Amino acid sequence: MSSFTTYFTSLFKGIKSLLTGMKVTIKEFFTPKVTECYPENRHTTLHVPERFRGELIMIHNEQNEHSCSACGLCQMNCPNGTIKIESEIIETEDGKKKKVLKNYFYDLGSCTFCNVCVMNCPQGAIKFENTFENAVFRREILVKKLNHEGSKMKEKKVAEQKPTNTNKE
Ligand code: SF4
Ligand code: SF4
Numbered sequence: 001m002s003s004f005t006t007y008f009t010s011l012f013k014g015i016k017s018l019l020t021g022m023k024v025t026i027k028e029f030f031t032p033k034v035t036e037c038y039p040e041n042r043h044t045t046l047h048v049p050e051r052f053r054g055e056l057i058m059i060h061n062e063q064n065e066h067s068c069s070a071c072g073l074c075q076m077n078c079p080n081g082t083i084k085i086e087s088e089i090i091e092t093e094d095g096k097k098k099k100v101l102k103n104y105f106y107d108l109g110s111c112t113f114c115n116v117c118v119m120n121c122p123q124g125a126i127k128f129e130n131t132f133e134n135a136v137f138r139r140e141i142l143v144k145k146l147n148h149e150g151s152k153m154k155e156k157k158v159a160e161q162k163p164t165n166t167n168k169e
Contacts, residue, residue, distance in 0.1 A: 074117035109142035
């Protein structure tokens with residue numbers, strides 16, 4: 001093959017390759033964008049699924065009451081020691097001894113988000129929030145106290161208890 005033919009063959013191959021690349025570029029240019037403009041869209045279009053497990057929390061009501069009885073089941077079932085419960089014994093108004101929650105520590109840095117703790121809680125006292133902006137510079141900040149300051153366990157009133165169905169056939 002002469003050098004003349006080789007030159008033009010290479011030239012046409014180069015042009016063909018360039019056009020193939022340009023075709024992909026132009027196609028992508030007009031394709032609708034799917035990229036999330038985060039964090040600008042944090043308060044507008046950002047969607048985090050409800051069931052996303054971002055962080056364990058203890059549920060409190062408006063009276064700063066929770067349902068945790070400090071039974072320790074979540075701590076016992078956690079596969080990697082992420083939960084540490086501190087309890088104390090108090091004397092109730094009617095003179096009875098009662099175990100109550102003092103501190104509920106949760107280490108977000110070692111949690112695997114397996115949900116075992118939530119599934120094993122007999123009181124429904126804890127749940128996962130779908131918050132996700134949890135990056136910090138020091139690991140110790142990831143150890144969180146889940147029971148709010150000054151909170152106490154919700155008193156179970158008789159009227160609040162589920163009625164038992166006595167009309168079973
Ligand atoms: S989600 Fe799993 S790893 Fe995290 S605290 Fe609960 S049981 Fe432990
Ligand atoms: S969160 Fe639930 S399982 Fe854990 S100590 Fe409290 S009541 Fe028990």
